[in-house]
Amino acid sequence: MKCRFCKTNIVHTFIDLGTSPPSNSFLKKEDMNSEEVYFPLKVMVCHNCLLVQLDEYKSNREIFNDEYAYFSSYSQSWLKHAREYVEMIIERLMLSRESRVIEIASNDGYLLQNFVKSGIPCLGIEPTANTAAIAMEKGIDTIVDFFDVDLAERLSGEGKKSDLIIGNNVLAHDPNLNVLVMALKIALKETGVITMEFPHLLNLIEQNQFDTIYHEHYSYFSLYSVIRIFEFHGLEIFDVDEIPTHGGSLRIYAKHVGNLLHKGSNSVNEVLNKENRAGLHGIDGYKEFHEKAGSCKIEFLDFLLKCRSENKKVVGYGAAAKGNTLLNYCGVKNDLISFVADASEFKQNRFLPGSRIEVADEARLKMFKPDYVIIFPWNIKDEIMYQLEYIEEWGGRFVIPIPKLSII
Numbered sequence: 001m002k003c004r005f006c007k008t009n010i011v012h013t014f015i016d017l018g019t020s021p022p023s024n025s026f027l028k029k030e031d032m033n034s035e036e037v038y039f040p041l042k043v044m045v046c047h048n049c050l051l052v053q054l055d056e057y058k059s060n061r062e063i064f065n066d067e068y069a070y071f072s073s074y075s076q077s078w079l080k081h082a083r084e085y086v087e088m089i090i091e092r093l094m095l096s097r098e099s100r101v102i103e104i105a106s107n108d109g110y111l112l113q114n115f116v117k118s119g120i121p122c123l124g125i126e127p128t129a130n131t132a133a134i135a136m137e138k139g140i141d142t143i144v145d146f147f148d149v150d151l152a153e154r155l156s157g158e159g160k161k162s163d164l165i166i167g168n169n170v171l172a173h174d175p176n177l178n179v180l181v182m183a184l185k186i187a188l189k190e191t192g193v194i195t196m197e198f199p200h201l202l203n204l205i206e207q208n209q210f211d212t213i214y215h216e217h218y219s220y221f222s223l224y225s226v227i228r229i230f231e232f233h234g235l236e237i238f239d240v241d242e243i244p245t246h247g248g249s250l251r252i253y254a255k256h257v258g259n260l261l262h263k264g265s266n267s268v269n270e271v272l273n274k275e276n277r278a279g280l281h282g283i284d285g286y287k288e289f290h291e292k293a294g295s296c297k298i299e300f301l302d303f304l305l306k307c308r309s310e311n312k313k314v315v316g317y318g319a320a321a322k323g324n325t326l327l328n329y330c331g332v333k334n335d336l337i338s339f340v341a342d343a344s345e346f347k348q349n350r351f352l353p354g355s356r357i358e359v360a361d362e363a364r365l366k367m368f369k370p371d372y373v374i375i376f377p378w379n380i381k382d383e384i385m386y387q388l389e390y391i392e393e394w395g396g397r398f399v400i401p402i403p404k405l406s407i408i
Contacts (some may be wrong), residue, residue: 003049004218008046008158012286014045016091017328017329019041020325021036021037021353023216026347026358029351032356040044041325042054043220049225049228054219058177082111086111087162101121101166101317102163102201104147106135107135109134109136122140126144148183149182160187162187162192166194172217175256178229182233191259195252197252199247200223202248203249205246208403208404209247219283222275223240227272230254235257238262240253242267283363295407297330300326300332307336313368314372315365315368316340317375318377319363320377321378322376325354333356345361385408
């Protein structure tokens with residue numbers, strides 16, 4: 001395997017989670033007698049550039065298709081995060097009706113709808129037609145395609161370079177990392193700014209967030225590695241925010257090298273120093289992560305087996321990709337978890353890949369009255385516990401499996 005950024009031969013394993021189907025490949029009832037294709041979930045780290053990465057076992061064009069089941073607008077906390085970002089960035093960059101904004105992987109318009117309300121011209125680029133259709137219903141101009149150099153050059157040729165390019169949790173989703181960053185540079189105005197958000201590798205390691213590893217996440221980033229990638233393509237990261245989303249993320253601000261309009265911030269060195277103290281600027285800092293995941297697996301299985309022996313009713317909430325990684329890594333099936341409730345109608349009445357646990361609506365949970373509800377999308381656990389606080393009426397309790405199993 002060669003590094004997708006620097007092309008070095010990679011020999012160091014970061015973590016090996018066995019094999020599993022792609023985490024968002026939900027099954028329909030008619031698929032239940034069909035076989036599933038399992039792929040290795042083995043993550044490597046490049047000793048040269050320290051990019052943590054998964055090999056491309058299934059192409060992003062296969063994963064991000066018309067059956068894609070993730071719709072951003074089902075999380076109220078994520079909608080709030082998007083709204084607050086738009087308010088902040090409009091003021092910071094002094095965006096107006098003469099400005100132009102592009103969002104890559106704009107999904108169902110969860111973020112760009114706020115620019116539309118503010119009267120700022122915006123364009124969404126989204127490869128999954130089903131989510132893009134929802135965005136277009138909201139009045140958001142959307143191109144149904146992958147963002148690459150050809151599309152960036154087309155937009156540039158049409159005079160549509162942008163003052164702001166946004167990419168939330170998209171950097172990890174593109175196996176063609178160099179092509180993506182090249183396209184960003186082409187589509188950005190000379191005085192423009194790129195902001196991108198991604199889960200911070202430092203938090204993934206320190207908080208044992210191994211369940212955020214799945215096949216549609218091809219890369220896992222430290223600020224150190226992202227700076228090297230962007231600088232190689234003539235882009236400078238001049239500021240960074242540490243934000244709480246997805247268990248702790250970074251929001252980077254990038255510009256063309258030589259753009260003097262936007263001044264640098266001390267926060268870049270502050271984050272780099274944190275990473276260096278944690279050992280992430282050398283290969284040795286990546287060698288012990290596998291043991292943490294193994295301990296979590298044993299703890300989670302012990303809990304489920306104890307519940308089974310005591311005839312306790314256990315369900316899950318949130319048919320999230322991270323939950324599928326955990327379930328498949330631990331080998332859990334529906335004999336230990338009866339079903340998983342989820343608010344998305346696009347996931348209900350389907351079955352989780354690998355574990356084949358049924359996805360139901362919240363009404364099933366209320367009728368079933370489980371003793372324990374496992375919250376798989378732990379990154380929005382506060383929102384979910386508030387939503388489901390009624391389980392206390394029958395003595396139900398919440399279970400958070402990551403970073404260490406806790407019962408609330």
